[in-house]
Amino acid sequence: MTAATVPQPAIPAWLVDATIGLVTSAYQAGLADRPAVQASAPTDSTVLDRLEAAALLRCSRTKLDELVRHGVVPSFKLGNRRLFNRADLEQFLAAQPMPSAAALPPRGGAAPQPSSG
Numbered sequence: 525m526t527a528a529t530v531p532q533p534a535i536p537a538w539l540v541d542a543t544i545g546l547v548t549s550a551y552q553a554g555l556a557d558r559p560a561v562q563a564s565a566p567t568d569s570t571v572l573d574r575l576e577a578a579a580l581l582r583c584s585r586t587k588l589d590e591l592v593r594h595g596v597v598p599s600f601k602l603g604n605r606r607l608f609n610r611a612d613l614e615q616f617l618a619a620q621p622m623p624s625a626a627a628l629p630p631r632g633g634a635a636p637q638p639s640s641g
Contacts, residue, residue, distance in 0.1 A: 569610065570609065570610050570611065571607050571608070571609060571610070572607065572608045572609075572610055572613070573605065573606075573608075574588060574589075574606055576608075577597075577599075577613055580610070580613050580614075580617075581597075581613060581616075581617065592606065596616075597612075597616055598612045598616075
């Protein structure tokens, strides 16, 4: 025997509106009992995601992943997200050798050599 679909009676709009009103009132009353939550995350966050960490290091996300894979840049996982401590990244940057201005080639490539004639 096939189950026949039994038409459900329509719920009157006034009943739907009254139920929504009661639920909303109860929800708002519950919120009034709780203290307000202050946003504790600073604008300059101490924990960065991959995109933010790559921007701080001024490299691509692919290069960042390579540095993490080789253990050069420390990171940690939270669930399936890879996160970075800003202080660790700044320490990594500070430890990188910076070439002196004399060691850098001039902008636009090497200077032309005078021809001997």
